Amino acid sequence: MVRFENVGLRYGVGPEVLRDVTLRVDPHSFQFLTGPSGAGKTSLLRLLFLALRPTRGLVTIFGHDVATLSKDALSTLRRRIGIVFQDFRLLDHMSTFENVALPLRVMGQEEQSYREEVLELLKWVGLGDRIWALPAVLSGGEKQRAAIARAVIARPQLLLADEPTGNVDPNLAQRLLRLFVELHKSGTSVIIATHDIGLMDRFDARRLVLHDGRLHVYD
Protein backbone atom coordinates (compact mmCIF):
# COMPACT_ATOMS: atom_id res chain seq x y z
CA MET A 1 0.00 0.00 0.00
CA VAL A 2 2.77 2.42 1.03
CA ARG A 3 6.44 1.95 0.33
CA PHE A 4 9.29 4.28 1.24
CA GLU A 5 12.80 3.43 0.09
CA ASN A 6 15.78 5.44 1.32
CA VAL A 7 13.65 8.54 1.57
CA GLY A 8 15.30 11.78 2.60
CA LEU A 9 13.62 15.10 3.23
CA ARG A 10 14.99 18.55 3.82
CA TYR A 11 13.29 21.94 3.89
CA GLY A 12 15.04 24.41 1.61
CA VAL A 13 18.78 24.31 2.22
CA GLY A 14 18.41 23.18 5.83
CA PRO A 15 19.59 19.85 7.25
CA GLU A 16 17.78 16.62 6.43
CA VAL A 17 14.86 16.10 8.80
CA LEU A 18 14.30 12.56 7.51
CA ARG A 19 17.21 10.33 6.54
CA ASP A 20 17.16 7.04 4.67
CA VAL A 21 13.64 6.18 5.75
CA THR A 22 12.58 2.79 4.50
CA LEU A 23 9.06 1.76 5.34
CA ARG A 24 6.30 -0.52 4.20
CA VAL A 25 2.67 -0.18 5.23
CA ASP A 26 0.54 -3.18 4.32
CA PRO A 27 -3.19 -3.21 3.68
CA HIS A 28 -5.32 -3.75 6.81
CA SER A 29 -2.38 -2.95 9.09
CA PHE A 30 -2.26 -0.86 12.24
CA GLN A 31 0.78 1.04 13.45
CA PHE A 32 1.80 3.73 15.83
CA LEU A 33 4.31 6.36 14.75
CA THR A 34 6.20 7.79 17.68
CA GLY A 35 9.38 9.55 18.65
CA PRO A 36 10.55 12.63 20.50
CA SER A 37 9.46 16.10 19.49
CA GLY A 38 11.31 17.31 16.42
CA ALA A 39 12.15 13.77 15.32
CA GLY A 40 10.22 14.24 12.08
CA LYS A 41 6.85 12.60 12.80
CA THR A 42 4.81 15.38 11.23
CA SER A 43 7.17 15.54 8.24
CA LEU A 44 6.74 11.81 7.68
CA LEU A 45 2.97 12.17 7.94
CA ARG A 46 3.07 15.03 5.45
CA LEU A 47 4.95 12.79 3.04
CA LEU A 48 2.35 10.10 3.61
CA PHE A 49 -0.58 12.36 2.83
CA LEU A 50 1.18 13.80 -0.17
CA ALA A 51 1.53 17.32 1.16
CA LEU A 52 5.29 17.05 0.56
CA ARG A 53 7.48 15.39 -1.99
CA PRO A 54 10.69 13.72 -0.81
CA THR A 55 14.05 15.33 -1.52
CA ARG A 56 15.43 11.92 -2.41
CA GLY A 57 14.39 8.30 -2.40
CA LEU A 58 11.31 6.53 -3.68
CA VAL A 59 7.78 6.91 -2.35
CA THR A 60 5.04 4.76 -3.80
CA ILE A 61 1.48 4.97 -2.53
CA PHE A 62 -1.20 2.57 -3.73
CA GLY A 63 1.34 1.39 -6.28
CA HIS A 64 2.01 4.83 -7.76
CA ASP A 65 5.39 6.56 -7.68
CA VAL A 66 4.38 9.97 -6.32
CA ALA A 67 7.29 11.68 -8.11
CA THR A 68 5.75 10.91 -11.47
CA LEU A 69 2.15 11.82 -10.72
CA SER A 70 0.37 14.94 -11.98
CA LYS A 71 -1.36 17.33 -9.55
CA ASP A 72 -4.77 15.96 -10.47
CA ALA A 73 -3.58 12.39 -9.98
CA LEU A 74 -2.21 13.32 -6.56
CA SER A 75 -5.59 14.84 -5.63
CA THR A 76 -7.32 11.64 -6.71
CA LEU A 77 -4.87 9.63 -4.60
CA ARG A 78 -5.47 11.87 -1.56
CA ARG A 79 -9.14 10.90 -1.66
CA ARG A 80 -8.08 7.38 -0.68
CA ILE A 81 -6.30 8.72 2.39
CA GLY A 82 -8.08 10.03 5.47
CA ILE A 83 -6.28 12.56 7.65
CA VAL A 84 -6.96 13.64 11.21
CA PHE A 85 -5.01 16.80 11.87
CA GLN A 86 -3.58 17.57 15.26
CA ASP A 87 -5.32 20.95 15.20
CA PHE A 88 -8.51 19.46 13.65
CA ARG A 89 -8.62 21.99 10.80
CA LEU A 90 -12.39 22.17 10.69
CA LEU A 91 -13.72 25.00 8.53
CA ASP A 92 -15.19 27.62 10.83
CA HIS A 93 -17.99 28.70 8.50
CA MET A 94 -19.37 25.19 8.11
CA SER A 95 -21.50 23.16 10.48
CA THR A 96 -20.39 19.80 11.83
CA PHE A 97 -22.49 18.07 9.15
CA GLU A 98 -20.94 20.15 6.38
CA ASN A 99 -17.41 19.69 7.68
CA VAL A 100 -17.81 15.95 7.85
CA ALA A 101 -19.44 15.82 4.40
CA LEU A 102 -16.75 17.99 2.80
CA PRO A 103 -14.64 15.16 1.32
CA LEU A 104 -17.74 13.81 -0.44
CA ARG A 105 -18.70 17.27 -1.61
CA VAL A 106 -15.31 17.91 -3.21
CA MET A 107 -15.72 14.62 -5.04
CA GLY A 108 -18.75 16.17 -6.68
CA GLN A 109 -21.45 14.23 -4.85
CA GLU A 110 -24.86 15.77 -4.20
CA GLU A 111 -25.99 16.21 -0.59
CA GLN A 112 -28.99 14.02 -1.27
CA SER A 113 -26.70 11.07 -1.93
CA TYR A 114 -24.64 11.29 1.25
CA ARG A 115 -26.97 12.90 3.80
CA GLU A 116 -28.06 9.70 5.56
CA GLU A 117 -24.56 8.33 5.58
CA VAL A 118 -23.12 11.45 7.21
CA LEU A 119 -25.91 11.60 9.79
CA GLU A 120 -25.36 7.95 10.62
CA LEU A 121 -21.65 8.53 11.10
CA LEU A 122 -22.24 11.63 13.21
CA LYS A 123 -24.54 9.64 15.48
CA TRP A 124 -21.97 6.91 15.66
CA VAL A 125 -19.22 9.26 16.83
CA GLY A 126 -21.60 10.81 19.35
CA LEU A 127 -22.25 14.06 17.54
CA GLY A 128 -25.88 13.37 16.65
CA ASP A 129 -27.00 16.35 18.68
CA ARG A 130 -24.33 18.69 17.27
CA ILE A 131 -25.09 18.33 13.59
CA TRP A 132 -25.66 22.02 12.86
CA ALA A 133 -23.23 23.42 15.43
CA LEU A 134 -20.33 25.48 14.13
CA PRO A 135 -16.80 24.52 15.22
CA ALA A 136 -16.58 27.65 17.36
CA VAL A 137 -19.09 26.19 19.82
CA LEU A 138 -17.76 22.63 19.85
CA SER A 139 -15.58 21.37 22.68
CA GLY A 140 -12.08 20.01 21.97
CA GLY A 141 -13.32 16.43 22.11
CA GLU A 142 -16.24 17.17 19.80
CA LYS A 143 -13.95 18.84 17.31
CA GLN A 144 -11.66 15.84 17.49
CA ARG A 145 -14.53 13.47 16.74
CA ALA A 146 -15.79 15.67 13.92
CA ALA A 147 -12.26 15.66 12.45
CA ILE A 148 -12.14 11.88 12.69
CA ALA A 149 -15.57 11.55 11.10
CA ARG A 150 -14.43 13.79 8.24
CA ALA A 151 -11.34 11.62 7.78
CA VAL A 152 -13.32 8.39 7.51
CA ILE A 153 -16.50 9.47 5.72
CA ALA A 154 -15.10 8.66 2.29
CA ARG A 155 -14.01 5.21 3.52
CA PRO A 156 -10.28 5.76 3.00
CA GLN A 157 -7.93 2.83 2.54
CA LEU A 158 -5.32 4.56 4.67
CA LEU A 159 -6.06 6.64 7.77
CA LEU A 160 -3.43 8.97 9.19
CA ALA A 161 -3.93 10.63 12.55
CA ASP A 162 -1.56 13.20 14.00
CA GLU A 163 -1.73 13.20 17.82
CA PRO A 164 -5.43 12.36 17.77
CA THR A 165 -5.56 12.08 21.55
CA GLY A 166 -3.45 15.11 22.29
CA ASN A 167 -6.36 17.35 23.23
CA VAL A 168 -8.66 14.98 25.06
CA ASP A 169 -8.88 13.41 28.49
CA PRO A 170 -7.69 9.81 29.02
CA ASN A 171 -11.22 8.44 28.98
CA LEU A 172 -11.99 9.97 25.60
CA ALA A 173 -8.52 8.99 24.37
CA GLN A 174 -9.41 5.38 25.13
CA ARG A 175 -12.67 5.70 23.19
CA LEU A 176 -10.89 7.30 20.24
CA LEU A 177 -8.40 4.45 20.17
CA ARG A 178 -11.28 1.97 20.09
CA LEU A 179 -12.72 3.90 17.17
CA PHE A 180 -9.45 3.60 15.26
CA VAL A 181 -9.24 -0.09 16.09
CA GLU A 182 -12.77 -0.57 14.74
CA LEU A 183 -11.85 1.26 11.56
CA HIS A 184 -8.82 -0.99 11.24
CA LYS A 185 -11.01 -4.05 11.68
CA SER A 186 -13.24 -2.81 8.88
CA GLY A 187 -10.24 -2.92 6.53
CA THR A 188 -8.58 0.45 6.82
CA SER A 189 -4.83 0.72 7.37
CA VAL A 190 -4.19 3.05 10.26
CA ILE A 191 -1.12 5.06 11.23
CA ILE A 192 -1.40 7.03 14.48
CA ALA A 193 1.31 9.50 15.30
CA THR A 194 1.48 9.95 19.04
CA HIS A 195 3.66 10.73 22.04
CA ASP A 196 1.31 8.91 24.33
CA ILE A 197 3.09 5.76 25.56
CA GLY A 198 0.03 4.80 27.59
CA LEU A 199 -2.13 4.84 24.49
CA MET A 200 0.31 2.62 22.61
CA ASP A 201 0.46 0.17 25.49
CA ARG A 202 -3.31 -0.33 25.28
CA PHE A 203 -3.15 -1.88 21.83
CA ASP A 204 -0.59 -4.28 20.57
CA ALA A 205 0.48 -2.87 17.25
CA ARG A 206 3.51 -2.31 15.15
CA ARG A 207 5.56 0.69 16.25
CA LEU A 208 7.43 3.02 13.96
CA VAL A 209 9.90 4.98 16.05
CA LEU A 210 11.53 8.06 14.61
CA HIS A 211 14.69 9.29 16.20
CA ASP A 212 16.89 12.01 14.84
CA GLY A 213 15.31 11.67 11.41
CA ARG A 214 15.84 7.91 11.18
CA LEU A 215 13.06 5.34 11.35
CA HIS A 216 13.20 2.19 13.45
CA VAL A 217 10.44 -0.34 12.97
CA TYR A 218 9.35 -2.66 15.82
CA ASP A 219 6.97 -5.32 14.56
Next chain:
Amino acid sequence: MRVASSCMMVACMSTTSSVTLQSGASPVDSSAPPIESARRPAPIVPRATIAGRALMGVVAIMTFLASLTTGAVVLVRSAADQWQADVARELTLQVRAVSGQDMEAEVGKTVAIARAFPGIAEVRPYSKDETVHLLEPWLGSGLQFNDLPIPRLIVLRIAPGAAPDLSVLRQSLEEQVAGVSLDDHRSFVARMRAMSGAALLVGIAVLFLVLLATMLSVTFATRAAMVTNQPVIEVLHLIGAKDNFIAAHFQQHFLQLGLRGGLLGGGIAIALFAFADLASGWFSGTAAGDQFAAMFGTFSLGALGYLAMLAQIGLVAGTTAIACRRTVSATIEAVQ
Protein backbone atom coordinates in the same frame (compact mmCIF):
# COMPACT_ATOMS: atom_id res chain seq x y z
CA MET B 1 -23.85 1.55 -3.30
CA ARG B 2 -21.42 3.73 -1.38
CA VAL B 3 -24.08 4.68 1.11
CA ALA B 4 -24.91 1.06 1.65
CA SER B 5 -21.30 0.09 2.13
CA SER B 6 -20.75 2.92 4.59
CA CYS B 7 -23.80 1.93 6.57
CA MET B 8 -22.49 -1.59 6.55
CA MET B 9 -19.25 -0.23 7.93
CA VAL B 10 -21.05 1.57 10.71
CA ALA B 11 -23.27 -1.42 11.43
CA CYS B 12 -20.27 -3.68 11.48
CA MET B 13 -18.48 -1.40 13.89
CA SER B 14 -21.50 -1.03 16.06
CA THR B 15 -22.10 -4.74 16.33
CA THR B 16 -18.47 -5.54 16.91
CA SER B 17 -18.10 -3.63 20.09
CA SER B 18 -20.97 -1.18 20.22
CA VAL B 19 -18.57 1.70 19.86
CA THR B 20 -20.03 5.11 20.38
CA LEU B 21 -17.80 7.88 21.57
CA GLN B 22 -20.32 9.28 24.00
CA SER B 23 -22.02 6.84 26.27
CA GLY B 24 -25.68 7.03 25.48
CA ALA B 25 -25.06 9.30 22.52
CA SER B 26 -28.30 10.93 21.64
CA PRO B 27 -29.91 10.48 18.29
CA VAL B 28 -30.25 13.41 15.96
CA ASP B 29 -31.33 16.36 18.02
CA SER B 30 -34.97 17.22 17.58
CA SER B 31 -34.17 20.90 18.12
CA ALA B 32 -31.83 20.93 15.14
CA PRO B 33 -33.27 22.04 11.79
CA PRO B 34 -35.18 19.18 10.16
CA ILE B 35 -32.83 17.40 7.80
CA GLU B 36 -35.29 17.33 4.91
CA SER B 37 -35.78 21.07 5.06
CA ALA B 38 -32.16 21.76 5.91
CA ARG B 39 -30.75 25.06 4.79
CA ARG B 40 -28.67 25.30 1.66
CA PRO B 41 -25.17 23.93 2.14
CA ALA B 42 -22.65 26.50 3.33
CA PRO B 43 -20.55 27.85 0.50
CA ILE B 44 -17.09 26.37 0.09
CA VAL B 45 -15.62 29.89 0.40
CA PRO B 46 -16.66 31.78 3.53
CA ARG B 47 -18.87 34.78 2.74
CA ALA B 48 -19.14 38.08 4.57
CA THR B 49 -15.62 38.19 5.93
CA ILE B 50 -14.07 41.49 7.02
CA ALA B 51 -11.36 41.12 4.37
CA GLY B 52 -14.01 40.47 1.72
CA ARG B 53 -15.96 43.58 2.67
CA ALA B 54 -12.76 45.63 2.70
CA LEU B 55 -11.93 44.34 -0.77
CA MET B 56 -15.39 45.30 -1.99
CA GLY B 57 -14.86 48.79 -0.56
CA VAL B 58 -11.53 49.17 -2.34
CA VAL B 59 -13.05 47.97 -5.62
CA ALA B 60 -15.99 50.35 -5.23
CA ILE B 61 -13.80 53.39 -4.51
CA MET B 62 -11.31 52.68 -7.30
CA THR B 63 -14.08 51.97 -9.82
CA PHE B 64 -15.78 55.21 -8.82
CA LEU B 65 -12.55 57.18 -9.40
CA ALA B 66 -11.82 55.40 -12.68
CA SER B 67 -15.40 56.01 -13.87
CA LEU B 68 -15.17 59.70 -12.98
CA THR B 69 -11.96 59.97 -14.99
CA THR B 70 -13.49 58.14 -17.94
CA GLY B 71 -16.53 60.42 -17.81
CA ALA B 72 -14.31 63.50 -17.69
CA VAL B 73 -12.29 62.33 -20.69
CA VAL B 74 -15.46 61.60 -22.68
CA LEU B 75 -16.88 65.04 -21.78
CA VAL B 76 -13.67 66.88 -22.75
CA ARG B 77 -13.58 65.03 -26.03
CA SER B 78 -17.20 65.71 -26.91
CA ALA B 79 -16.91 69.37 -25.85
CA ALA B 80 -13.78 69.83 -27.99
CA ASP B 81 -15.50 68.19 -30.97
CA GLN B 82 -18.51 70.44 -30.51
CA TRP B 83 -16.41 73.61 -30.28
CA GLN B 84 -14.51 72.69 -33.41
CA ALA B 85 -17.66 71.84 -35.32
CA ASP B 86 -19.32 75.12 -34.26
CA VAL B 87 -16.33 77.22 -35.20
CA ALA B 88 -15.69 75.38 -38.45
CA ARG B 89 -19.31 75.93 -39.56
CA GLU B 90 -18.93 79.67 -39.22
CA LEU B 91 -17.22 82.14 -41.61
CA THR B 92 -16.63 85.85 -41.06
CA LEU B 93 -16.58 88.42 -43.81
CA GLN B 94 -15.01 91.76 -43.07
CA VAL B 95 -15.78 94.76 -45.24
CA ARG B 96 -13.28 97.54 -44.69
CA ALA B 97 -14.03 101.16 -45.49
CA VAL B 98 -12.51 102.18 -48.80
CA SER B 99 -12.43 105.84 -49.74
CA GLY B 100 -14.89 106.72 -52.40
CA GLN B 101 -17.00 103.60 -51.78
CA ASP B 102 -20.40 103.51 -50.12
CA MET B 103 -19.99 101.15 -47.17
CA GLU B 104 -23.69 100.25 -46.98
CA ALA B 105 -23.79 99.43 -50.68
CA GLU B 106 -20.67 97.28 -50.40
CA VAL B 107 -22.14 95.43 -47.45
CA GLY B 108 -25.38 94.89 -49.32
CA LYS B 109 -23.50 93.55 -52.35
CA THR B 110 -21.47 91.21 -50.16
CA VAL B 111 -24.60 89.88 -48.46
CA ALA B 112 -26.21 89.25 -51.83
CA ILE B 113 -23.19 87.36 -53.17
CA ALA B 114 -22.97 85.28 -49.98
CA ARG B 115 -26.64 84.41 -49.95
CA ALA B 116 -26.49 83.31 -53.57
CA PHE B 117 -23.51 81.07 -52.96
CA PRO B 118 -24.43 77.36 -52.64
CA GLY B 119 -23.92 75.77 -49.21
CA ILE B 120 -24.40 78.95 -47.22
CA ALA B 121 -27.37 78.55 -44.90
CA GLU B 122 -27.42 81.87 -43.11
CA VAL B 123 -25.97 85.32 -43.70
CA ARG B 124 -26.11 87.81 -40.87
CA PRO B 125 -24.67 91.29 -41.43
CA TYR B 126 -23.91 93.29 -38.33
CA SER B 127 -25.43 96.78 -38.54
CA LYS B 128 -23.39 99.86 -37.78
CA ASP B 129 -24.95 100.16 -34.33
CA GLU B 130 -24.23 96.50 -33.58
CA THR B 131 -20.64 96.95 -34.70
CA VAL B 132 -20.26 99.96 -32.43
CA HIS B 133 -21.81 97.93 -29.65
CA LEU B 134 -19.20 95.23 -30.20
CA LEU B 135 -16.44 97.81 -29.65
CA GLU B 136 -17.85 99.15 -26.40
CA PRO B 137 -16.01 96.72 -24.12
CA TRP B 138 -12.71 98.14 -25.40
CA LEU B 139 -13.51 101.75 -26.26
CA GLY B 140 -16.38 102.52 -23.92
CA SER B 141 -19.81 103.91 -24.78
CA GLY B 142 -20.93 107.36 -25.72
CA LEU B 143 -18.30 107.93 -28.38
CA GLN B 144 -19.07 109.14 -31.86
CA PHE B 145 -17.84 106.70 -34.53
CA ASN B 146 -19.32 108.43 -37.54
CA ASP B 147 -15.99 109.66 -38.80
CA LEU B 148 -14.06 106.50 -38.03
CA PRO B 149 -13.60 103.90 -40.78
CA ILE B 150 -14.92 100.97 -38.76
CA PRO B 151 -15.05 97.74 -40.73
CA ARG B 152 -18.34 95.88 -40.89
CA LEU B 153 -18.75 92.21 -40.09
CA ILE B 154 -20.95 89.63 -41.79
CA VAL B 155 -21.26 86.19 -40.24
CA LEU B 156 -21.99 83.28 -42.57
CA ARG B 157 -23.19 79.89 -41.38
CA ILE B 158 -22.52 76.87 -43.55
CA ALA B 159 -25.45 74.53 -44.14
CA PRO B 160 -25.18 71.23 -42.24
CA GLY B 161 -23.41 68.64 -44.36
CA ALA B 162 -22.45 71.17 -47.04
CA ALA B 163 -18.86 71.79 -48.06
CA PRO B 164 -18.81 75.03 -50.07
CA ASP B 165 -15.70 75.84 -52.06
CA LEU B 166 -14.44 78.80 -50.06
CA SER B 167 -11.72 79.73 -52.55
CA VAL B 168 -14.42 80.32 -55.20
CA LEU B 169 -16.43 82.40 -52.73
CA ARG B 170 -13.32 84.38 -51.76
CA GLN B 171 -12.42 85.05 -55.39
CA SER B 172 -15.96 86.02 -56.28
CA LEU B 173 -16.16 88.48 -53.36
CA GLU B 174 -12.77 90.02 -54.02
CA GLU B 175 -13.69 90.56 -57.70
CA GLN B 176 -16.94 92.31 -56.93
CA VAL B 177 -16.48 94.03 -53.57
CA ALA B 178 -13.69 96.42 -52.63
CA GLY B 179 -12.05 95.92 -49.24
CA VAL B 180 -13.65 92.57 -48.40
CA SER B 181 -11.83 89.68 -46.74
CA LEU B 182 -13.00 86.21 -45.74
CA ASP B 183 -11.86 84.55 -42.54
CA ASP B 184 -12.63 80.80 -42.31
CA HIS B 185 -11.09 80.58 -38.77
CA ARG B 186 -8.75 77.86 -40.02
CA SER B 187 -5.81 78.93 -37.87
CA PHE B 188 -8.07 79.27 -34.80
CA VAL B 189 -9.57 75.83 -35.40
CA ALA B 190 -6.07 74.37 -35.82
CA ARG B 191 -4.95 75.90 -32.52
CA MET B 192 -8.11 74.71 -30.80
CA ARG B 193 -7.68 71.23 -32.24
CA ALA B 194 -4.12 71.11 -30.93
CA MET B 195 -5.25 72.32 -27.52
CA SER B 196 -8.18 69.91 -27.24
CA GLY B 197 -6.01 67.07 -28.53
CA ALA B 198 -3.45 67.82 -25.83
CA ALA B 199 -6.20 67.96 -23.19
CA LEU B 200 -7.55 64.64 -24.45
CA LEU B 201 -4.12 63.02 -24.32
CA VAL B 202 -3.59 64.24 -20.77
CA GLY B 203 -7.05 62.88 -19.85
CA ILE B 204 -6.30 59.50 -21.40
CA ALA B 205 -2.92 59.38 -19.59
CA VAL B 206 -4.67 60.15 -16.28
CA LEU B 207 -7.31 57.51 -17.06
CA PHE B 208 -4.58 54.98 -17.80
CA LEU B 209 -2.86 55.77 -14.49
CA VAL B 210 -6.14 55.53 -12.57
CA LEU B 211 -6.93 52.17 -14.21
CA LEU B 212 -3.41 50.94 -13.43
CA ALA B 213 -3.76 52.08 -9.81
CA THR B 214 -7.18 50.41 -9.69
CA MET B 215 -5.82 47.09 -10.91
CA LEU B 216 -2.82 47.22 -8.58
CA SER B 217 -4.85 48.11 -5.51
CA VAL B 218 -7.51 45.53 -6.36
CA THR B 219 -4.82 42.90 -6.91
CA PHE B 220 -3.18 43.60 -3.55
CA ALA B 221 -6.52 43.83 -1.74
CA THR B 222 -7.55 40.51 -3.30
CA ARG B 223 -4.32 38.90 -2.16
CA ALA B 224 -4.81 40.29 1.34
CA ALA B 225 -8.35 38.90 1.39
CA MET B 226 -7.07 35.55 0.15
CA VAL B 227 -4.60 35.28 3.03
CA THR B 228 -7.51 34.88 5.41
CA ASN B 229 -8.74 32.01 3.25
CA GLN B 230 -5.44 30.15 3.19
CA PRO B 231 -6.51 27.58 5.83
CA VAL B 232 -9.62 26.80 3.76
CA ILE B 233 -7.52 26.26 0.64
CA GLU B 234 -5.11 24.02 2.53
CA VAL B 235 -7.86 21.85 3.98
CA LEU B 236 -9.63 21.52 0.63
CA HIS B 237 -6.38 20.61 -1.01
CA LEU B 238 -5.45 18.01 1.59
CA ILE B 239 -8.81 16.26 1.56
CA GLY B 240 -8.48 15.68 -2.16
CA ALA B 241 -10.09 18.68 -3.86
CA LYS B 242 -8.62 19.25 -7.30
CA ASP B 243 -6.93 22.56 -8.02
CA ASN B 244 -9.59 23.52 -10.55
CA PHE B 245 -12.37 22.87 -8.04
CA ILE B 246 -10.73 25.13 -5.43
CA ALA B 247 -9.77 27.82 -7.94
CA ALA B 248 -13.24 27.85 -9.52
CA HIS B 249 -15.00 28.37 -6.17
CA PHE B 250 -12.65 31.14 -5.08
CA GLN B 251 -12.68 32.79 -8.48
CA GLN B 252 -16.46 32.81 -8.54
CA HIS B 253 -16.59 34.30 -5.04
CA PHE B 254 -14.08 37.03 -5.80
CA LEU B 255 -15.64 37.77 -9.19
CA GLN B 256 -18.91 38.37 -7.35
CA LEU B 257 -17.14 40.61 -4.83
CA GLY B 258 -15.49 42.53 -7.68
CA LEU B 259 -18.76 42.88 -9.56
CA ARG B 260 -20.60 44.06 -6.46
CA GLY B 261 -17.89 46.61 -5.64
CA GLY B 262 -17.61 47.67 -9.27
CA LEU B 263 -21.36 48.08 -9.66
CA LEU B 264 -21.50 50.09 -6.45
CA GLY B 265 -18.65 52.47 -7.38
CA GLY B 266 -19.39 52.59 -11.09
CA GLY B 267 -23.12 52.86 -10.43
CA ILE B 268 -22.63 55.90 -8.21
CA ALA B 269 -20.45 57.53 -10.88
CA ILE B 270 -23.01 56.76 -13.61
CA ALA B 271 -25.81 58.14 -11.43
CA LEU B 272 -23.73 61.26 -10.77
CA PHE B 273 -23.21 61.95 -14.49
CA ALA B 274 -26.85 61.18 -15.27
CA PHE B 275 -27.95 63.60 -12.55
CA ALA B 276 -25.54 66.30 -13.79
CA ASP B 277 -26.91 65.81 -17.33
CA LEU B 278 -30.44 66.20 -15.98
CA ALA B 279 -29.53 69.22 -13.85
CA SER B 280 -27.85 70.97 -16.80
CA GLY B 281 -31.18 70.64 -18.63
CA TRP B 282 -32.91 72.48 -15.78
CA PHE B 283 -30.54 75.46 -16.16
CA SER B 284 -30.62 75.45 -19.95
CA GLY B 285 -31.90 78.80 -21.21
CA THR B 286 -30.59 80.74 -18.24
CA ALA B 287 -27.59 83.02 -18.70
CA ALA B 288 -25.41 80.99 -16.36
CA GLY B 289 -26.49 77.69 -17.88
CA ASP B 290 -25.84 78.81 -21.44
CA GLN B 291 -22.47 80.31 -20.50
CA PHE B 292 -21.50 77.09 -18.78
CA ALA B 293 -22.64 75.02 -21.77
CA ALA B 294 -20.71 77.30 -24.14
CA MET B 295 -17.53 76.93 -22.10
CA PHE B 296 -17.67 73.31 -21.05
CA GLY B 297 -20.27 71.70 -23.26
CA THR B 298 -22.95 69.48 -21.78
CA PHE B 299 -22.74 66.71 -19.19
CA SER B 300 -24.21 64.26 -21.65
CA LEU B 301 -21.84 61.29 -21.87
CA GLY B 302 -23.78 59.52 -24.58
CA ALA B 303 -24.27 55.79 -24.84
CA LEU B 304 -20.57 55.25 -25.57
CA GLY B 305 -19.52 56.98 -22.33
CA TYR B 306 -21.88 54.89 -20.24
CA LEU B 307 -20.78 51.74 -22.08
CA ALA B 308 -17.15 52.60 -21.32
CA MET B 309 -18.01 52.87 -17.62
CA LEU B 310 -19.84 49.52 -17.66
CA ALA B 311 -16.85 47.96 -19.42
CA GLN B 312 -14.65 49.33 -16.65
CA ILE B 313 -16.79 47.63 -14.02
CA GLY B 314 -16.32 44.35 -15.87
CA LEU B 315 -12.59 44.99 -16.18
CA VAL B 316 -12.18 45.60 -12.44
CA ALA B 317 -14.27 42.52 -11.54
CA GLY B 318 -12.24 40.44 -13.99
CA THR B 319 -9.00 41.75 -12.50
CA THR B 320 -10.21 40.73 -9.04
CA ALA B 321 -11.06 37.23 -10.25
CA ILE B 322 -7.73 36.81 -12.06
CA ALA B 323 -5.76 38.04 -9.04
CA CYS B 324 -7.70 35.55 -6.93
CA ARG B 325 -6.99 32.64 -9.25
CA ARG B 326 -3.28 33.43 -9.30
CA THR B 327 -3.22 33.66 -5.51
CA VAL B 328 -5.06 30.36 -5.16
CA SER B 329 -2.57 28.70 -7.49
CA ALA B 330 0.35 30.17 -5.52
CA THR B 331 -1.21 29.01 -2.23
CA ILE B 332 -1.72 25.48 -3.53
CA GLU B 333 1.87 25.46 -4.78
CA ALA B 334 2.99 26.56 -1.31
CA VAL B 335 0.97 23.78 0.35
CA GLN B 336 2.72 21.25 -1.87
